[in-house]
Amino acid sequence: MKDNDSFNATLAAATCALLGSTVAAPVAAQAEDGGWSFDSTLLYYGESDNRVRDISAAVSTLRDFGDERKLSGTLTADTLTGASASGAIALNRPQTFTSPSGRAVYTTPADEVPLDDTFLDTRFALNASWTQPLARLYTVSAGVGFSTEYDYTHIGANLSLARDFNKRNTTVNAGVAWSQDDVDPVGGRPTALSQMLDVGDNSNKRDGSESKDVLDLLLGFTQVLNRTTVLRVNYSYSDSSGYLNDPYKLLSVVDPVTGDTLARVPIGQGPNGVYLFESRPDARTKQSLYAEVKHSFGAPVMHFSYRYMTDDWGIDSHTGEVRLRWPLGDGYIEPQLRYYTQSAADFYRASLANGTALPRYASADFRLGDFDATTIGVKYGHGTTTGNEWSIRAEYYQQNGSVPGEQIIGNQADREQYPDLSAVIVQFGYRFRL
Amino acid sequence: MNASCAATLTRDSDHWVGRFVAMASPCEVLIDHAPASLAQQVLNTVAAEAWRIERRFSRYRTDSAVHSINANAGTETVVDEECANLLDFAATLTRLSSGAFDITSGVLRKAWTFDGGDRVPAQAQIDVLLESVGWHKVEWRRPLLKLRPGMQIDFGGIGKEYAVDAAANLAAKVAPGLSCLINFGGDVAVRNARQNDEPWRVGIESFMQHGAAERVVKLSRGALATSGDSRRFVLRDGYRYSHILDARTGWPVRNAPHSITVAADTCTQAGTITTLAMLQGENAEQMLRDSGLQYWLQ
Numbered sequence: 001m002k003d004n005d006s007f008n009a010t011l012a013a014a015t016c017a018l019l020g021s022t023v024a025a026p027v028a029a030q031a032e033d034g035g036w037s038f039d040s041t042l043l044y045y046g047e048s049d050n051r052v053r054d055i056s057a058a059v060s061t062l063r064d065f066g067d068e069r070k071l072s073g074t075l076t077a078d079t080l081t082g083a084s085a086s087g088a089i090a091l092n093r094p095q096t097f098t099s100p101s102g103r104a105v106y107t108t109p110a111d112e113v114p115l116d117d118t119f120l121d122t123r124f125a126l127n128a129s130w131t132q133p134l135a136r137l138y139t140v141s142a143g144v145g146f147s148t149e150y151d152y153t154h155i156g157a158n159l160s161l162a163r164d165f166n167k168r169n170t171t172v173n174a175g176v177a178w179s180q181d182d183v184d185p186v187g188g189r190p191t192a193l194s195q196m197l198d199v200g201d202n203s204n205k206r207d208g209s210e211s212k213d214v215l216d217l218l219l220g221f222t223q224v225l226n227r228t229t230v231l232r233v234n235y236s237y238s239d240s241s242g243y244l245n246d247p248y249k250l251l252s253v254v255d256p257v258t259g260d261t262l263a264r265v266p267i268g269q270g271p272n273g274v275y276l277f278e279s280r281p282d283a284r285t286k287q288s289l290y291a292e293v294k295h296s297f298g299a300p301v302m303h304f305s306y307r308y309m310t311d312d313w314g315i316d317s318h319t320g321e322v323r324l325r326w327p328l329g330d331g332y333i334e335p336q337l338r339y340y341t342q343s344a345a346d347f348y349r350a351s352l353a354n355g356t357a358l359p360r361y362a363s364a365d366f367r368l369g370d371f372d373a374t375t376i377g378v379k380y381g382h383g384t385t386t387g388n389e390w391s392i393r394a395e396y397y398q399q400n401g402s403v404p405g406e407q408i409i410g411n412q413a414d415r416e417q418y419p420d421l422s423a424v425i426v427q428f429g430y431r432f433r434l
Numbered sequence: 435m436n437a438s439c440a441a442t443l444t445r446d447s448d449h450w451v452g453r454f455v456a457m458a459s460p461c462e463v464l465i466d467h468a469p470a471s472l473a474q475q476v477l478n479t480v481a482a483e484a485w486r487i488e489r490r491f492s493r494y495r496t497d498s499a500v501h502s503i504n505a506n507a508g509t510e511t512v513v514d515e516e517c518a519n520l521l522d523f524a525a526t527l528t529r530l531s532s533g534a535f536d537i538t539s540g541v542l543r544k545a546w547t548f549d550g551g552d553r554v555p556a557q558a559q560i561d562v563l564l565e566s567v568g569w570h571k572v573e574w575r576r577p578l579l580k581l582r583p584g585m586q587i588d589f590g591g592i593g594k595e596y597a598v599d600a601a602a603n604l605a606a607k608v609a610p611g612l613s614c615l616i617n618f619g620g621d622v623a624v625r626n627a628r629q630n631d632e633p634w635r636v637g638i639e640s641f642m643q644h645g646a647a648e649r650v651v652k653l654s655r656g657a658l659a660t661s662g663d664s665r666r667f668v669l670r671d672g673y674r675y676s677h678i679l680d681a682r683t684g685w686p687v688r689n690a691p692h693s694i695t696v697a698a699d700t701c702t703q704a705g706t707i708t709t710l711a712m713l714q715g716e717n718a719e720q721m722l723r724d725s726g727l728q729y730w731l732q
Contacts, residue, residue, distance in 0.1 A: 004724040004725075004726075007530060007724070008724075008725060008726065010526065010530060011526070011530060011703065011706060011707075012703070014522070014523050014526040014527075015523070015700055015702050015703045015706070017519065017522065017523070018519050018520065018522070018523040018596065018702060019596075019599050019600070019603070019700060019702060020603070026655070026656065026699055027653075027655060027656025027657065027697050027698055027699050027728075028627075028633070028653070028654040028655045028656060029651055029652065029653045029654070029656055029658065029697035029728055030633075030651070030652050030728075031649055031650070031651055031652075031730065032635060032649070032650035032651060032652050136719070166689070168691070168692075168731070168732070
C-alpha cells in the first residue's frame with residue numbers, strides 16, 4: 001500500500017458518501033473467550049483369565065482465552081489390580097516363588113503360566129500445557145507432567161514450536177520432551193541376572209530408587225491437501241537411558257536337554273526352582289515414523305494411520321488403524337480396526353539353558369517378544385441440545401505371540417510358551433462446557 | 435412480495451428472531467427485548483429493504499436497474515442517485531485496488547466455474563472476455579453511464595454489505611435505541627447496545643466444516659463481514675484458486691486466506707476491506723494490518 005492513512009481516509013470518505021450522513025457508533029467487537037471445556041472419561045480395561053484389570057478416570061480441561069491462547073490440563077486416576085505374567089515358563093509341577101517384597105511366597109499350579117498376582121497399584125497423573133501464538137504464523141506450546149504410583153514417579157516437560165506456511169495450508173512443527181522416571185521397587189531393586197532368593201534373604205537387592213531419563217525429539221508436518229483431506233506425517237526420535245529393567249520380571253533357568261526349570265531346595269520358604277531377574281541394556285534408542293490421512297466424504301469422516309517404529313533393541317513394529325465416523329441422528333457411530341505387530345528384542349529369551357554362557361542381557365518379558373494384536377471396536381457419540389456430547393466406546397483386544405522355534409528346548413514344546421491374551425475395553429465419555 | 439408472509443418471526447428467550455431469504459442468502463434479524471408489534475415492524479422494514487435492494491440491483495432480475503444498464507450497453511443510460519452512489523463507490527474501490535477490483539469483471543464468470551473441481555479455462559477464452567472488462571473503458575459522468583457493447587456490471591462484493599447497512603439505518607429509524615442485529619448471509623451489522631449490555635454472539639463458519647462455528651465474535655455495536663472460499667474455489671496443480679477474480683488478469687487470486695473476517699463501524703467498510711485484502715492473495719494479512727481494523731483469518 002502506498003500510504004495507509006490516505007488509503008483508509010479515502011475508503012472511509014467513500015463509505016460515508018455511499019451510506020449518507022448516518023454514522024453508526026464505533027465498532028465494539030471481540031473474539032469470544034471460549035470459556036472452560038471439559039472432557040471426562042471413565043475407562044474399564046479387563047484382561048481375560050482375571051489378569052490385569054484397570055479402572056481409569058480422567059478429566060481434561062481446556063480453557064480457551066481467545067486469540068489462540070489455550071491452557072489445557074488432564075488429571076488421571078488409575079487403579080490396577082490383577083496379575084501379570086512374570087516371565088517364568090510353565091512347568092508340569094507347581095512352582096513356588098518369593099514375592100517381590102521378599103517376605104512371602106506364592107505358588108503357581110502345574111502347567112500354568114506363572115503370574116505375579118501381587119500386582120496392585122494406584123496411579124495419579126497430572127499434565128498441563130499452555131499454547132499461544134509467538135509471532136505471525138508461529139505457535140509455541142509448553143507443558144509439564146507429573147505422575148506418581150506406589151513404586152514409580154514421573155516428571156516431564158515439553159516444548160514445541162509450529163510454523164504455518166502456504167496460507168496456513170502447511171504446518172511444520174518441532175518439539176522436544178524430556179522426562180525423568182524414578183523407580184523404587186517393592187522389596188528393593190534386584191541385581192541383574194541374580195537368582196531369586198529365599199524369603200528374608202535380600203542380599204541381591206538394593207534399596208533406594210533408580211532413574212531413567214527419556215529425551216524425545218519430534219518433527220511433524222501437516223498438509224491440507226484440499227478442503228476434505230488432511231495429511232499429517234511425524235518423525236520421532238526417543239532416547240532412554242538409565243534403569244530400564246522391570247524389577248519384577250524373571251527368567252527360568254532350564255535343563256539344556258529336558259527344558260524343565262532346574263529344581264532348587266529352599267531353606268525355609270523360598271523358590272523351588274532357579275529363576276534369575278532380567279537384565280536389559282541401560283540405553284534404548286527408538287525411531288518412529290507416523291502418517292495419518294483424514295478425509296471427509298461430506299459428513300462421514302475416514303481416518304487412516306500407520307506407524308513404523310524401530311529401536312536398537314531389535315524391536316520393529318507396525319501399527320495400522322482405520323476409523324470411520326458415520327453420522328447417525330444427533331450423533332455418530334465410529335467403527336475402528338487396529339492391527340499391531342512387532343518382532344522380538346535381540347535379547348528376548350523364553351528361558352536360559354543351564355551350562356551355557358550367561359548372556360549380558362536377557363528378558364522373558366512377553367512385551368519384548370514376537371507378537372501381533374488386533375483391536376476391533378465401535379464408538380457411539382451423541383450430541384445434546386446444549387452442545388455437550390456423551391459417548392461410549394467398546395473394544396475387543398486379542399494378542400497372539402510366539403517364541404522362536406530355536407529357543408524351545410525339550411519338554412517346553414508340549415507346553416504353552418507364549419500365552420495368548422485378550423482384553424475388553426469399555427469407555428464412557430462426557431464432554432461439556434462451562 | 436409481501437414482507438409479513440415470507441418473513442417469519444419467532445421468540446427466543448430474551449429476544450426475537452426474524453428470518454427470510456434475500457439475495458440468495460439466508461437472512462436473519464435478531465431484535466432485543468421489545469413488544470411483538472415493534473419486533474414485527476422492524477423485521478418487515480429490514481426484509482422490505484433487503485428485497486428492494488435485491489430488486490433494484492440484482493443482475494438476474496429483468497426489472498432491475500443493473501439489468502437495464504447491462505441491456506443498454508453501448509448506449510447512454512441515466513441512473514438514479516442511489517445507483518450513482520454505488521457506482522462512485524465502486525470506482526473508488528477500483529482506484530484503491532489499482533484495478534484488481536472492478537464491477538465490470540462479472541463477465542469472466544462465463545469462463546470460471548467455482549465448484550471445487552479442477553477445470554481451468556483456456557487463456558484464449560479469458561483474453562476474449564478481458565476485452566469487456568475494465569472500469570476505465572466505461573464512460574461515467576454522473577448521472578450518465580455508458581458501457582461498451584458486451585460489457586456488464588454487477589454489484590457483487592458491495593451490494594449485500596450495502597444492503598445490511600441500509601437496512602440497519604432503517605431499523606434504527608423505526609425503533610430508535612432498540613438493539614438489533616442484521617445478518618444477510620454472514621454480513622452483519624448491530625445497532626445499539628442491548629438492554630442487558632450483553633453483546634450479540636456471531637459465529638464464523640469454519641472453512642473445513644460447514645455449519646460448525648470456527649470462532650465466535652461478540653459484537654455490541656458495529657459490523658462484521660466475511661469473505662471466503664468455504665464453498666467456492668478451484669483446485670489445480672496444488673494451487674487453490676479462490677472465487678475472487680483479479681480483473682486485471684482474469685484469473686482468480688492465488689493463495690489467498692481461506693476466509694477473512696473484518697470488524698468495522700459499517701458492514702460496507704468491513705466488506706470492502708475483506709474483498710480488497712482477498713485480492714492481495716498472499717499479502718492479504720499485510721493489508722489487513724495496515725487497515726488498523728480487527729480481523730480474523732482462517
